[in-house]
Amino acid sequence: xxxxxxxxxxxxxxxxxxxxxxxxxxxxxxxxxxxxxxxxxxxxxxxxxxxxxxxxxxxxxxxxxxxxxxxxxxxxxxxxxxx
Amino acid sequence: xxxxxxxxxxxxxxxxxxxxxxxxxxxxxxxxxxxxxxxxxxxxxxxxxxxxxxxxxxxxxxxxxxxxxxxxxxxxxxxxxxxxxxxxxxxxxxxxxxxxxxxxxxxxxxxxxxxxxxxxxxxxxxxxxxxxxxxxxxxxxxxxxxxxxxxxxxxxxxxxxxxxxxxxxxxxxxxxxxxxxxxxxxxxxxxxxxxxxxxxxxxxxxxxxxxxxxxxxxxxxxxxxxxxxxxxxxxxxxxxxxxxxxxxxxxxxxxxxxxxxxxxxxxxxxxxxxxxxxxxxxxxxxxxxxxxxxxxxxxxxxxxxxxxxxxxxxxxxxxxxxxxxxxxxxxxxxxxxxxxxxxxxxxxxxxxxxxxxxxxxxxxxxxxxxxxxxxxxxxxxxxxxxxxxxxxxxxxxxxxxxxxxxxxxxxxxxxxxxxxxxxxxxxxxxxxxxxxxxxxxxxxxxxxxxxxxxxxxxxxxxxxxxxxxxxxxxxxxxxxxxxxxxxxxxxxxxxxxxxxxxxxxxxxxxxxxxxxxxxxxxxxxxxxxxxxxxxxxxxxxxxxxxxxxxxxxxxxxxxxxxxxxxxxxxxxxxxxxxxxxxxxxxxxxxxxxxxxxxxxxxxxxxxxxxxxxxxxxxxxxxxxxxxxxxxxxxxxxxxxxxxxxxxxxxxxxxxxxxxxxxxxxxxxxxxxxxxxxxxxxxxxxxxxxxxxxxxxxxxxxxxxxxxxxxxxxxxxxxxxxxxxxxxxxxxxxxxxxxxxxxxxxxxxxxxxxxxxxxxxxxxxxxxxxxxxxxxxxxxxxxxxxxxxxxxxxxxxxxxxxxxxxxxxxxxxxxxxxxxxxxxxxxxxxxxxxxxxxxxxxxxxxxxxxxxxxxxxxxxxxxxxxxxxxxxxxxxxxxxxxxxxxxxxxxxxxxxxxxxxxxxxxxxxxxx
Numbered sequence: 003x004x005x006x007x008x009x010x011x012x013x014x015x016x017x018x019x020x021x022x023x024x025x026x027x028x029x030x031x032x033x034x035x036x037x038x039x040x041x042x043x044x045x046x047x048x049x050x051x052x053x054x055x056x057x058x059x060x061x062x063x064x065x066x067x068x069x070x071x072x073x074x075x076x077x078x079x080x081x082x083x084x085x
Numbered sequence: 086x087x088x089x090x091x092x093x094x095x096x097x098x099x100x101x102x103x104x105x106x107x108x109x110x111x112x113x114x115x116x117x118x119x120x121x122x123x124x125x126x127x128x129x130x131x132x133x134x135x136x137x138x139x140x141x142x143x144x145x146x147x148x149x150x151x152x153x154x155x156x157x158x159x160x161x162x163x164x165x166x167x168x169x170x171x172x173x174x175x176x177x178x179x180x181x182x183x184x185x186x187x188x189x190x191x192x193x194x195x196x197x198x199x200x201x202x203x204x205x206x207x208x209x210x211x212x213x214x215x216x217x218x219x220x221x222x223x224x225x226x227x228x229x230x231x232x233x234x235x236x237x238x239x240x241x242x243x244x245x246x247x248x249x250x251x252x253x254x255x256x257x258x259x260x261x262x263x264x265x266x267x268x269x270x271x272x273x274x275x276x277x278x279x280x281x282x283x284x285x286x287x288x289x290x291x292x293x294x295x296x297x298x299x300x301x302x303x304x305x306x307x308x309x310x311x312x313x314x315x316x317x318x319x320x321x322x323x324x325x326x327x328x329x330x331x332x333x334x335x336x337x338x339x340x341x342x343x344x345x346x347x348x349x350x351x352x353x354x355x356x357x358x359x360x361x362x363x364x365x366x367x368x369x370x371x372x373x374x375x376x377x378x379x380x381x382x383x384x385x386x387x388x389x390x391x392x393x394x395x396x397x398x399x400x401x402x403x404x405x406x407x408x409x410x411x412x413x414x415x416x417x418x419x420x421x422x423x424x425x426x427x428x429x430x431x432x433x434x435x436x437x438x439x440x441x442x443x444x445x446x447x448x449x450x451x452x453x454x455x456x457x458x459x460x461x462x463x464x465x466x467x468x469x470x471x472x473x474x475x476x477x478x479x480x481x482x483x484x485x486x487x488x489x490x491x492x493x494x495x496x497x498x499x500x501x502x503x504x505x506x507x508x509x510x511x512x513x514x515x516x517x518x519x520x521x522x523x524x525x526x527x528x529x530x531x532x533x534x535x536x537x538x539x540x541x542x543x544x545x546x547x548x549x550x551x552x553x554x555x556x557x558x559x560x561x562x563x564x565x566x567x568x569x570x571x572x573x574x575x576x577x578x579x580x581x582x583x584x585x586x587x588x589x590x591x592x593x594x595x596x597x598x599x600x601x602x603x604x605x606x607x608x609x610x611x612x613x614x615x616x617x618x619x620x621x622x623x624x625x626x627x628x629x630x631x632x633x634x635x636x637x638x639x640x641x642x643x644x645x646x647x648x649x650x651x652x653x654x655x656x657x658x659x660x661x662x663x664x665x666x667x668x669x670x671x672x673x674x675x676x677x678x679x680x681x682x683x684x685x686x687x688x689x690x691x692x693x694x695x696x697x698x699x700x701x702x703x704x705x706x707x708x709x710x711x712x713x714x715x716x717x718x719x720x721x722x723x724x725x726x727x728x729x730x731x732x733x734x735x736x737x738x739x740x741x742x743x744x745x746x747x748x749x750x751x752x753x754x755x756x757x758x759x760x761x762x763x764x765x766x767x768x769x770x771x772x773x774x775x776x777x778x779x780x781x782x783x784x785x786x787x788x789x790x791x792x793x794x795x796x797x798x799x800x801x802x803x804x805x806x807x808x809x810x811x812x813x814x815x816x817x818x819x820x821x822x823x824x825x826x827x828x829x830x831x832x833x834x835x836x837x838x839x840x841x842x843x844x845x846x847x848x849x850x851x852x853x854x855x856x857x858x859x860x861x862x863x864x865x866x867x868x869x870x871x872x873x874x875x876x877x878x879x880x881x882x883x884x885x886x887x888x889x890x891x892x893x894x895x896x897x898x899x900x901x902x903x904x905x906x907x908x909x910x911x912x913x914x915x916x917x918x919x920x921x922x923x924x925x926x927x928x929x930x931x932x933x934x935x936x937x938x939x940x941x942x943x944x945x946x947x948x949x950x951x952x953x954x955x956x957x958x959x960x961x962x963x964x965x966x967x968x969x970x971x972x973x974x975x976x977x978x979x980x981x982x983x984x985x986x987x988x989x990x991x992x993x994x995x996x
Contacts, residue, residue, distance in 0.1 A: 024337035027344075029421035033413075045335040067220075067249055069339065070129040070309060070410060 015052035017079040018059060022047050023072035030069075034062055046074055090169040093366065093398035097150040097215075099142045100135050105275070105283045107136060110268060114140045117266030118213070118243050121235060122259060124267050125247040129410040130309025131273040133247040134217055134396065141215060146243070147174035148213045152398075154365065158224045159478065160194060167214070168201060174212055178204040185711035194230045196710045198237075206239035218409075219248035228253040235259075236954050237964060274306030283308075287315035287392065288324075296325065299332040309410055312392065313342035317349070343414045357384055359422065362415035363430050363453070366398065367405040374437035375430055428454045439463065444470075445479075452486050461487055461495060462548045468501045469552065477505040493518075496525030496556055497547045503563045507570070510750070515567050519560050526556060555595075558587035562595055565602045569609070569753050578606040593630030597623045601639065602753070608646060609755040611794030611837045617646045633670045637663045637677030638714045642754060644684050649757070651840025653688055653877040660684040679705040679713035680720065687724045690731060693880035693914055698728055718748035723763065725981065730767060731881050732979065736992070738767050740985045755795055762799045769802070769809045770887075777806050788822040792833045797842055800830055804849055808856060824853050844870050845882055852889055860896060867893055868902050875907040884914045891915045936977060936995065943970045945996060948987050 020037075026047040031039045037051035053059045059076075066073055114137075117123040125133045141148040149170040157163040165183070172179040182201045205212070222228070232254055235244065246252055259265040275283060280301050284292055292300070304310035314331065318324050327345075334341055347355055360376045361367055369382030378384075385405050388395045394411035398404040407415065419427065431454035438447035444467040451460035464483045471480045484492060484502050492498050503518035525546055547553045565580035584599035604620030607613075620642055628636035640663035647656040660681045667675035682705030690698040702725055710717060726741035746760040765780040786803045790796070807823035810816065827850045834843040847870035854863035874882065883890055891912070898908050936944065946956040957967040975981060978989045990996060 025335045025340075026337050027340040029417050030340075032420050033417055041335075047337075068129055068409065068413060069337075070131075070307065071337065 015054055016059075017051065018049075018053045018062075019075075019077045019079050020049040020062065020066070021074040021076075022049070022066055023074055026071070034065060037062075050079070090166055093404045094152045094154070094166055095150055095170045095173055096152075096397070096399050097141050097148060098134055098138045098152075098396045098398070100138060104135060104139060105279050105286065107139070107279065110136055110272065111140050111143065113266065113268065113272075114245075115144070118146065118211075120266050121238050121244065121264040122254075122266070123243070123245045124252070124256070124265060125245065125273075126251050126267065127249070127270045127273045128307075129249055130307060130408075131270060132308040133273065136268075136273065137215055137217065137245060137247050141213070144213060146211045146213050148215060149174045150215045151217065153216060153218045153221050155221050158222060158227070160224060160226045160230070163222070163224075163227050164194065164197060164230070167216075171201070171205070171212070171214060175205070175208055175210075178208070181709070185709065193710050194226065195233055198230060198234055200709060202234070202237050202239055205242050208241045211241050211243070213243045213245060215245040215247065217247045219246045219252055220250045222252075225253075235264075273308070275301075275308055275311060276306070277301060280306065280311060283311060284315055287312070288318050290318075290324065292324070292328075296328050299328050303332040304338060307338070309394075309408070310338040310342065312394070313339065313346060316392070317342050317345040320349075339410070339414055343411075343418070347418065353378060354384065357381075358415055359419040360426070360430055362407065362412050362419050363427065363450075364434060365406060367395070367407070368403060371434065371437050371441075375433045377433075428456070430454075432456050432459070435459065435463075448483055452483075457487055457491050458545075461491055461498060465495070465497050465501075465548050465552075468497075468549070472501070472504070477508045481505045481509075493521040494525060495546050496522035496529075497549050497552050499525065500552075500556055500559050500563065504559075507563060507566055510570075512567055512570050515563065519563060519567075522556060522560055555588065555592065558584050558592070558595060561587060562599055562602070565599065566753065569602060569605060574606045574609050578603060581606065593626045594632055597626030597628075597630060597632075599623070600626060601642075604642070605753050605755070608642070609795065611839075613646050613650050613838065617643060617650075620646070628666075633666060634676040637667050637675060638680065640677070641680055641684065641714070641716075641720075645754070648688075649839050649841045651842075651844060651873060651877060653691060653879070657685065657688050660688070676712055677714060679708040679710065679717055681705075682708065683713075683717070683720050683724050687727070690724065690728050691881050692878050693731075693884065695728055695731055698724075702728070715750050716748075716752060716754075719745050719750070722748060723758075723760070726763070726767075727881075729979075730770075731885060734979060735767050735771050736988060737980055737985050739764065740980075740982065740988075742767065744982075757795060758798045762802045766802050766805060769805050772809070772813075774806070774809055774813060777809070781806055788826040792829055794833075794837060794839070797830065797834065797839070800826060801842070801845060801849060804830070804853070808849070808853055811856060820853065820857055824850070824857070827853060840873055844874050844879060847873075848883060848886060848890070851893060852886060855889060855893055863893060864897055864900065864902060867897055871897075871902070871904060871907060875904045880911065880914055883911050936974065940970055940974050940977070941996065943967065944974055944986065944990055947971070947974075947983055948990070948996075 020034075021042075023046055025041045025045065026039060026049075028039060031037065034049050034051075037049040040048045040050065042048060049062075053062065063073070063076070114123055125137055127133055141150065151166055151170040153163070157166065168179040168182050179201060181204075182197045185197045185200070231252070235254065238244065256265065260267075277297065281292075281297055284297065284300070300311065300314055304314065317331075318327060321327055331341060347358070350358070357372070357376055357378060361372050364371065364375065367381075367385055369380075369385060372381030372385065373379055385395065386402060387393075389397065389402070389405065394408035395405050396408060398406060406412070431450045435447045435450035435454060435456070438444075438450060444463060448460055448463045448467065451457075451463055460483075464480075464487070467483075468480065471477070480501065484498065484505070487498075492502060499518045499522040503515045503522070506513075506515050506518070529546065552559075561580045561583040565577045565584065568574070568576035568580060581599045581602040585596060585603075588596050588599070590596070600619050600623030602623075604616045604618075604623055607616035607619060620639065624636045624639035624643070627639065640659050644656040644659045647653075647659065663677065664681040664685075667678045667681065682701045686698040686701035686705070689695075689701060702721060705713070705721065713721075722741045722745035726738040726745065729735070729738040729741060742760055742764045746764075749756075749760060761780055761784065765777045768774075768777040768780070781803055784799060786796075786799055788803065788807065790800065792800060804823045804826050807819045807826070811819040811823070827846055831843060831846045831850065834840075834846055847866045851863045851866040851870065854860070854866060870883075883894070894908055894912050894915075898905075898912060902908060942960060943956070946959060949956075951959065953967060954964060957964045960967065962970075971983070971986075975986055978986050978993075980986045980989050
């Protein structure tokens with residue numbers, strides 16, 4: 003996905019925080035397109051970023067399923083800049 | 086076969102090496118055979134495929150296996166493979182179902198499944214069908230079909246589904262009824278004993294109890310984790326240190342271990358693993374082509390021996406795949422380490438597949454490589470085959486994956502695009518694509534005129550030279566179809582003529598299609614003789630080109646035209662010839678066969694042989710919907726409605742017309758008897774004038790309209806409405822309007838030589854004069870109708886008019902009106918169905934054959950909201966027995982569906 007596309011889409015994007023069990027290597031950031039990846043002290047990893055729509059969100063959850071990752075929570079967030 | 090069946094998808098992946106035997110799970114699966122469904126639903130890496138493969142290997146029933154992939158979301162592909170899987174263990178099963186797919190692009194799944202299930206229920210032995218990786222299916226159509234399959238599962242068959250997520254089936258209900266055995270994460274994870282046995286086998290060293298506990302608690306019995314851990318420990322000196330480090334780490338197990346494993350591989354193997362992760366199936370020579378290394382076969386075999394997350398796809402060990410989870414990990418590493426390599430890896434795979442004859446895979450990898458020019462070339466070459474196989478859906482998907490500006494630059498692809506859209510009945514975008522193609526043609530023409538710039542900007546815009554040369558003809562043909570579809574008859578005609586000028590003689594299909602299109606335009610504008618001639622020419626070409634089924638389908642148009650012309654005999658022999666053709670070429674049943682039976686039934690109905698008519702309709706139903714053309718269901722219900730009408734069962738006639746409306750798909754045939762008008766005719770007979778009036782208003786019909794063939798039937802029906810209004814209101818102007826309209830209609834029909842229409846018009850005219858008290862005029866009109874109708878053996882066209890016609894014919898008989906003997910036979914027809922000619926006779930007579938006590942029970946259930954299977958359970962009978970009961974009830978009530986049965990039973994006050 004190119005930068006220009008991102009900026010035109012982002013107005014409609016919802017932001018999501020997906021928390022999974024275990025520390026995920028940084029190389030997976032590319033796998034979960036456009037999500038930032040933060041390893042937390044409690045042994046979980048947080049994927050955070052814009053998600054175009056529900057279908058995209060489910061696609062992302064499917065990826066966690068396919069890697070055998072245990073899902074801890076999925077939360078819809080206000081875009082960080084709005085906070 | 087439309088889509089080649091991949092044998093590797095049907096192969097049972099029996100593990101060859103180092104597998105822990107799991108008797109507790111095998112036992113549960115064996116017990117599960119008593120139930121309908123075994124669901125192995127667990128996360129990635131829990132050993133589902135291994136377990137089920139192992140179980141299947143030792144199972145005392147024949148096991149059919151189907152490994153699913155994303156492309157199986159195309160339901161045709163899914164069911165072709167499903168049928169092939171069952172056929173691999175039960176040869177007698179599936180032949181008709183295959184035919185269904187051959188003869189139609191997307192036959193109704195339920196009808197195909199019903200055929201399949203019937204064949205399975207005839208088997209002398211029991212079978213199991215395994216669907217592996219069902220989570221890859223994301224199609225409501227397939228989910229629904231699977232539920233249908235489960236609900237009708239014969240006792241000979243057991244279904245196993247292995248998946249990473251619960252399928253869209255009513256699991257709660259299945260569970261509650263004891264139809265379901267489930268194996269989930271908690272069942273599949275290794276117990277401490279199994280883990281110990283596994284580790285012992287895998288690394289050949291016994292771990293201490295503490296070490297084992299540490300590993301187990303870190304992996305939580307997750308098999309993929311333990312397997313990776315074992316791989317990392319192989320040949321390691323300091324295993325305790327490894328376990329300590331691993332269990333103290335928070336990282337995602339796969340990340341931690343895969344890195345360990347990959348790091349310990351020699352560079353060529355590591356490279357091999359990463360680079361081949363772009364392939365969904367692994368094959369020695371293919372891997373060599375992608376990696377540029379040699380001895381891919383040996384590598385794959387070594388990986389299998391080393392327990393390296395690799396699954397065999399055939400007995401001869403020629404094709405493998407990586408375990409999906411492992412493939413994901415490898416490709417994540419590839420993406421992170423060699424992102425710029427990925428495109429060229431895909432390109433090499435594409436080239437290999439092209440050379441080895443798999444266009445589909447070659448195109449897929451070219452698209453993944455984003456090498457769109459290459460993909461476009463491949464797609465263009467694949468187009469003729471895809472069109473012949475009626476795989477327009479896939480074609481369209483490919484074309485949409487290409488950048489649009491590329492497609493627009495390529496005239497051959499643009500025309501294929503337009504053609505594919507038209508096959509789906511889409512007119513939007515077609516003209517645009519055709520224009521793109523034309524401007525492509527013009528620009529090459531320019532290049533030819535100016536050789537100086539030719540070499541400089543020689544951008545290839547096509548690869549299929551033969552198709553390119555025929556483009557002007559193809560463009561004209563699609564324009565013609567588009568024009569006809571959007572109601573521009575003159576344009577359609579002109580373009581079709583252009584096709585005939587442009588296309589060479591041996592282009593049978595396209596020339597035939599163009600003639601047929603011309604025929605349709607003539608038909609639409611009411612020139613029936615010309616329409617017949619052109620359409621028949623077209624069908625002769627189409628048949629010559631080997632498209633037999635399309636030629637049979639064309640019979641529908643030819644016979645329709647003959648019927649309007651009042652030539653029932655010729656129509657009948659056309660259907661007979663069509664049927665003959667289908668028998669000659671059909672193995673076992675040709676598409677179009679079902680339509681022929683419907684057509685023949687329709688003529689028998691007109692000749693008052695209702696029993697034969699009904700038998701023919703049932704016979705056509707037995708052939709299966711897949712042997713009919715897209716309009717088959719619609720035609721069937723219209724024919725049935727008219728039989729019901731003849732039987733005096735107007736309610737049921739309306740039901741069938743409603744169904745017909747539902748199944749009507751607009752095609753290029755002119756819609757000269759719209760369902761709404763047929764409905765209105767029945768409503769008038771029922772005396773529901775208000776509703777009929779609404780119909781006339783909604784369609785803007787008045788007695789002063791300009792007349793055209795397309796609206797002829799609507800106007801005749803309007804005249805009937807006016808007469809009915811006169812009868813109820815005694816308002817004379819209605820009668821005058823009707824007579825005026827009918828007179829104009831008669832003239833128009835006679836001018837257009839539409840004898841069939843003329844007969845009906847004269848009959849209604851006769852009734853109008855009779856209402857007006859003008860018996861001589863009535864008899865005059867009737868006599869003309871009789872003279873025209875007698876040679877062709879018309880009956881119902883008179884008899885359906887009911888009592889007023891009976892009176893009129895009686896008067897004719899007294900006066901000795903010619904043809905005398907014919908009048909006598911018509912009058913007999915009234916006598917024979919005495920009491921059935923009034924508007925709603927069905928309500929007045931009870932059943933010829935009373936319902937049995939059991940049938941009453943079933944009927945009571947039919948009046949509830951319960952589904953078929955629920956009723957069967959409630960009455961404690963099998964679904965098949967229930968079907969026998971309902972079939973008998975419908976026969977006795979003279980209805981054809983549940984709703985009508987309920988309605989009829991209420992009318993007759995049966996319960």
